[in-house]
Every structure is written in structure tokens, then in C-alpha cells.
Amino acid sequence: MISKWSEWKRYPRAGKGENIEAPISPGIYEVRFAGTGALHSFGAVDNVAQALALLPVASKSWFGRGEPARLPELEYRTCATSTKAAAKAAAERMIGRRETYMSGAA
Template identity: 65%
Template sequence: MIATWSEWKRYPKATRGERLEAPIGPGIYEVRHASSGALFAFDAVDNLANALSSLHTGPKSFTSWFGRRDPVALPDLEYRTCATATRADAKAAAERMIGRREAYMNHSHVA
């Protein structure tokens, strides 16, 4: 199985009326900080759209004694997906990716 990733997309913010675009099926997702490229979330799941839409992108706001909510600054994120036929395929592909990243990181730190 050859994994094909989608293009990077800006993670939607409901306050701007934006919507998530992801397959309704198994696969892998990756979410990163747009400014630095640092990994925010990565997983192999049964339903990409559901997993990405339920991902917590910031701390929950707290309601004050007077019922007002403090605004929460969400990080500027972007995401991509890789659809697979089954969750088992997604999990196997994710494990291969993690193995390759670990090998790269271990090799790049050796002088």
C-alpha cells in the first residue's frame, strides 16, 4: 500500500465559519503548528473527519461568576490526511512512519 497524503490545509476555526475537509473513513492524520512545523497531533483512526473534528486545539474556556467566557487563543494549525482501506492499514502505515522518523532523528543526532 502506498500512502498518499492530502495537501496541508489550515485547521478550521468555527468563529470564522470555516469547515474541516477530511474523508469519512480510516486513515492517518497529522496536525502541525503552521509557523514552526512542530507536530501537534498524529494518529491512525477509524474515521478521519470525526477524529479531526473532535481534536482539542486549545484549553477550554472557563465561565466566570457572571457568565462571561474568557476568549481562548487557539494556535495556528494546519493538517493533512492519508486515507486507507482499513484502520489496520492506517496503523501499519503510521508505525512505519514513526519508525522512519525515529531512525532519521537518531541518525541526525550522531556526529
């Protein structure tokens, strides 16, 4: 069973004490660049909160003595499912719809 998508939320910024609000269950996540809406990350996982927390969204600056480089503004949304198999099936349907849309738009 698949629930509905959450609202878009700002991805927590490192060092600001912000938290990820996501289910600790199987599901799908989508991360996008806030300014353009371009896709950053997408996945079907066993634990949505953990997957979002482990995403490599920060990078080290070569010139900043190990301080984080300026990060893009990201947003994320989540969709809980009852199992990882249901999450994978829903993700595959979404990918199929996107491919169909893009092939018609080209």
C-alpha cells in the same frame, strides 16, 4: 491500501464557519503548528474527519469569562486507507522512519 497524503490545509478556526475537509473513512491524520512545523497531533483512526473534528485544539481562558484563548495557527493533512489496520501499519512505518531519522540527526 494506502492513498497519498493530501496537501496541508489550515485547521478550521472556531466560530468562523470553516469546515474540515477529510475522508469519512479509515486513515491517518497529522496536525502541525503552521509557524514552526512542529507536530501537534498524529493518529491512525477509523474515521479521519471525525477524529479531526474531536481534537482538543481549543482551550478556555482563565481570565476571559469562558471565551477561547488565542489559538495557535494549525495545519492538517490526511491520508485515507482501506482499513484501520492498514492505517495503523502505515503510521507505525512513519514513526519508525522518524525515529531512524532523529537518531541519525542526534
